[in-house]
Amino acid sequence: MTNAASHALETQIEAINQRLKAARLGLKIERRGKKLNLRGTVPPRPDSPRLRPFQQRIPLGLPADLDGLAQTERAAKVIAARLIEDTFDWHDYVGSAASLRRADADLSAQIAAFEVYFFQSRSPSAARGRSVSPRSASVRTTWEKAYVPYLRKLQAIATQHTSLSLPEAIYATVQSTQANSRSRQCCCTALDALATFLSISLPTELKAFWGNYGSSKTQMRQLPTDEEILAAYKKIPNPAWQFVYGVMATYGLRNHEVFFCDYAMLANGDEEAAIEVLECTKTGQHDVWPFHPSWIDAFELRTIRLPKINTDLNKTTLQLIGQQVSLQFKRYEIPFAPYDLRHAWAVRTIGVGLPDTVSARMMGHSVAIHNRTYQRWITRRDQRAAVRAALNK
Numbered sequence: 009m010t011n012a013a014s015h016a017l018e019t020q021i022e023a024i025n026q027r028l029k030a031a032r033l034g035l036k037i038e039r040r041g042k043k044l045n046l047r048g049t050v051p052p053r054p055d056s057p058r059l060r061p062f063q064q065r066i067p068l069g070l071p072a073d074l075d076g077l078a079q080t081e082r083a084a085k086v087i088a089a090r091l092i093e094d095t096f097d098w099h100d101y102v103g104s105a106a107s108l109r110r111a112d113a114d115l116s117a118q119i120a121a122f123e124v125y126f127f128q129s130r131s132p133s134a135a136r137g138r139s140v141s142p143r144s145a146s147v148r149t150t151w152e153k154a155y156v157p158y159l160r161k162l163q164a165i166a167t168q169h170t171s172l173s174l175p176e177a178i179y180a181t182v183q184s185t186q187a188n189s190r191s192r193q194c195c196c197t198a199l200d201a202l203a204t205f206l207s208i209s210l211p212t213e214l215k216a217f218w219g220n221y222g223s224s225k226t227q228m229r230q231l232p233t234d235e236e237i238l239a240a241y242k243k244i245p246n247p248a249w250q251f252v253y254g255v256m257a258t259y260g261l262r263n264h265e266v267f268f269c270d271y272a273m274l275a276n277g278d279e280e281a282a283i284e285v286l287e288c289t290k291t292g293q294h295d296v297w298p299f300h301p302s303w304i305d306a307f308e309l310r311t312i313r314l315p316k317i318n319t320d321l322n323k324t325t326l327q328l329i330g331q332q333v334s335l336q337f338k339r340y341e342i343p344f345a346p347y348d349l350r351h352a353w354a355v356r357t358i359g360v361g362l363p364d365t366v367s368a369r370m371m372g373h374s375v376a377i378h379n380r381t382y383q384r385w386i387t388r389r390d391q392r393a394a395v396r397a398a399l400n401k
Contacts, residue, residue: 017072024081033088035066037080044070044080046087053098066101097207115166115174119159122205126151145321146288153327158185158198175210178203188219231352232344234300241307244340248315252333254307255283256346259296260353260371263330263346265289267319271312274304281309290326291372299356354378358385361393 018039025036035048046066052058068083070076090096130147158181165184166177178199185192196214203210232240237257244250252266261269270284280297281304287293298304317332318324333346350371357367364386368378379386 017074017077020074020077024077028081028084031088033084034091035084035088037077037084038065039072042072044068044072044076046080046084048087048091050087050091051096051098053102068101095209099207115163118206119163119202122159122202123151125205126155126201146290146326149325149327150290152325154194155198155201158195159202161195162199162202174206175203175208178208178210178214179212182214182217193218231348231355234352234356236343237349237352238306240342240344243342246315248313249336249340250307251309251311251313252315252336253342253349254303254309256333257349257353258298258300258303258307258309259283260299260350260357261285261296262290262350262372263333264326265372266333267314267317267329274309275312277310285372288321288326289372294369294372296370299353299360299362351382354382355385358382358389361389 021037021039028035028037033048035046038045038047045068047063048066049061050064050066051061053064066087068080070079070083087096127147161184162177162181165180166172166174169177169180172180181199182192182195185195196217200210200214203214241250241253241257244253255261255266255269256263265285268286268289270286274281274283281301282295282297285294285296304310317329319329330346337346354367354371357370358364364378365375368375371378
């Protein structure tokens with residue numbers, strides 16, 4: 009920039025600052041090298057120890073030229089309005105993805121930035137290109153199965169309906185999924201996370217669209233009885249797959265969790281025979297106790313026999329490992345699905361009066377999900393207890 013051009017720009021900056029002052033917006037434009045910023049009294053940054061607003065610089069990353077100056081003046085008016093409304097958010101102006109959070113960024117770039125953030129916040133080593141850890145493999149599976157399909161759907165709807173704002177496209181994407189379904193809940197979860205990352209305010213929370221998927225689906229299942237579970241075990245000729253079946257039935261494990269457990273207490277003859285589900289699984293580390301304990305002997309679980317399948321999470325996924333269990337159930341003509349063993353275990357713990365908080369922890373999910381999924385059996389247990397207490401008075 010020539011001296012004349014630089015002088016002209018400084019003159020323009022001074023003129024705009026006079027307008028901002030006259031309008032009492034409380035902000036002024038600063039030129040720092042080749043960039044323009046704003047300065048004013050604003051709330052502390054999220055990592056600041058200070059509690060009250062004070063004079064700070066707001067980095068905009070706009071070029072120090074006439075076009076950048078026009079954008080900076082518009083930004084000053086927007087920020088001043090947000091300060092008045094108490095909606096100013098530093099996340100829009102700081103951080104590597106700050107510019108991508110703003111509405112003028114391309115949606116594909118926003119989603120790409122969200123993907124980087126997703127992995128950095130959950131599995132930093134994977135995001136930096138290091139070797140894939142077991143935990144990062146679990147995060148990768150979650151991303152590909154629970155986020156990618158709905159982000160792609162959002163992009164398709166936004167491309168097809170260019171007149172929609174991003175919040176409108178988000179609502180349209182959610183409503184394109186089947187009501188009261190798992191896909192609707194996954195879609196709400198994924199797009200709510202994206203909206204939070206982009207600092208987009210949605211007038212209606214996406215949880216309002218969840219519906220009632222969960223408890224009704226489980227309650228409609230015809231869960232196998234204990235006798236049926238014991239009988240089906242005898243249909244499996246392979247000892248290793250017998251172990252998989254038996255440990256799922258006794259401990260209520262997810263399909264893939266069988267292959268990622270510490271069985272030391274079980275193998276060493278410990279009376280309690282608790283097992284530890286490892287961190288790399290879907291919901292992380294948690295301990296589980298057997299229900300029924302007598303099934304440890306019935307299924308010969310003290311001898312750990314796992315099928316020789318690929319469990320290297322650098323080369324496979326938790327989902328693919330779980331699918332192999334389902335395929336074996338079909339191969340041996342087990343008359344129910346693997347997950348029915350897990351649900352039957354949960355109902356068994358309800359029947360013996362195990363606290364819901366403990367049962368939920370052992371299943372690796374929240375108490376809210378536990379209560380919603382098993383509401384029918386929990387309600388029956390509580391009613392039975394209340395009736396017995398009344399009769400005993």
